[in-house]
Amino acid sequence: MNQNILNMKPSGIRRFTALAKATPGCKMLTIGEPDFDTPAPIREAAARAMESGLTHYAPNRGTDSLRKAIADYETKRGMECTAENILVTVGATGALNTALTGILNPGDEVIIPIPAFPLYESITVAAGAKPVFLDLTKTGFQITKEALEAVITPKTRAIILNSPNNPTGCVLSESSLDLVAESAQKHDFYIICDNVYAALSAEKVPDLTLRPALRSRCILCQSFSKPWAMTGWRLGWLAAPAALIDKFTLLQAAQIASVPTFLQKAAETALQVDVAGMAAVYRKRREYVCARLDRMGLAYPKPEGAFYVFPDISRFGLRSEEFCIRLIEEGGLAAVPGSCFGVEGHIRLSYCYSDEELRESLDRLERFIRSL
Ligand SMILES: Cc1ncc(COP(=O)(O)O)c(C=O)c1O
Incomplete structure (x- = not known):
């Protein structure tokens, strides 16, 4: 083994x-999954897509039309991008896997603010890298300068942010994010934003993926699972600089080849569902x-x-x-x-x-x- x-x-x-x-x-x-059924228009779109013969391999990075639809969705939200910045993945789990495996070398360190979704630790360990935990329980579930600086080393390759958070439901404040942005630029590491719960929030959630100055180091991991009650469909995406997406596509080609074609068609409908x-x-x-x-x-x-x-x-x-x-x-x-x-x-x-x-x-x- x-x-x-x-x-x-x-x-x-x-x-x-x-x-x-x-x-x-x-x-x-x-259980952390919606008790709603997937909305009917999305289910119907999948059935239609399958009947129409969309049952062959999709491109490794996702279909052109879904990547374009996701890029439009992200641009509308304020993260300007094109289809070149998008990789269609097997849920946010696939996005996190591809992103972390794609950037980490053995011995690299990943800062994980805790409490955290346990998947971050699992993937980091599987990649032969080292999780470094940043305990937020003593600082009101926000990031402080002293605590963040204490966990940064020359081996720090990334930090993973999850806001709104699983398991607390807390949202990271702009000042927590300012500290992360400043440190990431100073020490040159990636910021992985797991925003799977953001679309369910009524208010705008502070978000580093919206800051153009951080575009080159932000990797967004996103999911259809939670907002559209599509956990079993296993659909998500990764948004990052085009050069990274090109390399991540090679990795995804080796991991899963591609996401099911008819599901990608239905995902285009999901993006239209309020x-x-x-x-x-x-x-x-x-x-x-x-x-x-x-x-x-x-x-x-x-x-x-x-x-x-x-x-x-x-x-x-x-x-x-x-x-x-x-x-x-x-x-x-x-x-x-x-x-x-x-x-x-x-x-x-x-x-x-x-x-x-x-x-x-x-x-x-x-x-x-x-x-x-
Ligand atoms: C914070 C967080 N990230 C990622 C995931 C994985 O979601 P997906 O179903 O898109 O793989 C979950 C699922 O519970 C989650 O809570």
């Missing part, structure tokens, strides 16, 4: 979901979950996007994993321990569930913490 692969860890999120499923009657707030309705539902659920946590006296960093809340459980004196195991066994509810995202003292609750499921689950959480 490749030693790097032996160093990879299994997903704790899936482990806790499996534990909940194996426990009769257990509710869960573990997601404001779904975003409004998530916002309402977020307000409900936060109000319930307030009533329970559980503190949490203020979520402004994604579909997660990250309550502080440190006062119970239990490690997050122990808290979550007891919550399943004694409280009949599954949540994901903060340790799965690299930090202690918190649990992640997802609100990708119906109002009824949320109400019952939060009743159970309330009863459980009263019992502690």
Whole structure:
């Protein structure tokens, strides 16, 4: 076996979901995927595309028409680009894989602000590089100059930003981003922006991909999964300088050849579908979950996007994993321990569930913490 692969860890999120499923009657707030079905116009476009014979290989970098549609979408959003800047990928997972594998050499370092989606660590380790964690739990889930400078070394090749964040729902402020921009320019490293939750936010999220001065070092990883409820379609994209996209295309050709052709056609339709309705539902659920946590006296960093809340459980004196195991066994509810995202003292609750499921689950959480 490749030693790097032996160093990879299994997903704790899936482990806790499996534990909940194996426990009769257990509710869960573990899953980070929309409970909506993919909107009908997108499903119909895929069926039509398949029937019309779009069943042959697509170009390695994606079809011309989808890359152009994505470039127009990004340009409209404020990141001016053309189809030359776009690679169609297998979800944001594919985009992150291609971007990180494409830029990293063994021994390079990648700064990962934590709490973080565990995939960043996995890919970095698989690439033979070293994850360097920047703990944001002591700095209000924002980046400070001292903390950032303390983790930069001559081997730093990239930082990965995820805003709105999984697992906290927090958004990085302009001043956090200013610090990253300044350091990246000074020490010459890439900024990988995992913006998979940005399209679901009502307000404009501060975003380094919108700054022209950073264009040469920003790599945007984006997904159809979350905004358009298309997790199972495995579609995303990567936006970066054209010279990088040319090289990443060689890598993608070796990894997956290309993304299914008829799905790319349907993705063009997705880009036309307004997601404001779904975003409004998530916002309402977020307000409900936060109000319930307030009533329970559980503190949490203020979520402004994604579909997660990250309550502080440190006062119970239990490690997050122990808290979550007891919550399943004694409280009949599954949540994901903060340790799965690299930090202690918190649990992640997802609100990708119906109002009824949320109400019952939060009743159970309330009863459980009263019992502690
Ligand atoms: C922060 C973050 N990035 C990337 C992904 C991967 O998304 P995709 O389905 O596009 O591969 C997820 C999925 O949960 C995520 O939460």
